[in-house]
Amino acid sequence: MGSSTSNLATSSSPNAMSSKISQLVDSTIDENFVTVFSKSWCPYCRRAKNLLNSLELPEGKNIQVLELDLRDDGSQIQSYLARKTGQTTVPNIFINREHIGGSDDLVDLHKSGKLVKLLNQ
Numbered sequence: 473m474g475s476s477t478s479n480l481a482t483s484s485s486p487n488a489m490s491s492k493i494s495q496l497v498d499s500t501i502d503e504n505f506v507t508v509f510s511k512s513w514c515p516y517c518r519r520a521k522n523l524l525n526s527l528e529l530p531e532g533k534n535i536q537v538l539e540l541d542l543r544d545d546g547s548q549i550q551s552y553l554a555r556k557t558g559q560t561t562v563p564n565i566f567i568n569r570e571h572i573g574g575s576d577d578l579v580d581l582h583k584s585g586k587l588v589k590l591l592n593q
């Protein structure tokens with residue numbers, strides 16, 4: 473599981489900053505099979521990451537985790553995610569570009585058998 477430590481908190485203008493944040497979030501979701509926007513101390517995030525790590529991913533498919541509390545641009549990413557998905561909490565999970573929701577949504581998907589199908593599509 474990867475974890476990005478770079479950040480975009482620069483001295484750019486607010487508009488340039490927000491466009492960089494949206495590009496970062498959208499390209500991360502596009503370029504990774506699973507993306508988890510997380511916080512390192514969050515128990516729901518831990519549960520989601522543990523569940524995803526316990527499942528086999530097809531060859532070449534990856535999980536990218538961004539720990540928002542460890543980044544200077546974390547609160548801007550969280551605000552953009554709230555606008556994009558309507559979800560204000562972490563974890564905020566995407567699989568194959570599809571917004572899944574949070575930890576409870578992921579666990580429900582797993583219980584119904586749909587998570588394994590989503591991971592193997």
Ligand SMILES: N[C@@H](CCC(=O)N[C@@H](CS)C(=O)NCC(=O)O)C(=O)O
Nearest residue numbers: 514515516561562563574575576577
């Ligand atoms: N039902 C949600 C609960 C998630 C939740 O409450 N996350 C907390 C952190 S553990 C949160 O995002 N709090 C607001 C924040 O950190 O900004 C889920 O299953 O994902």
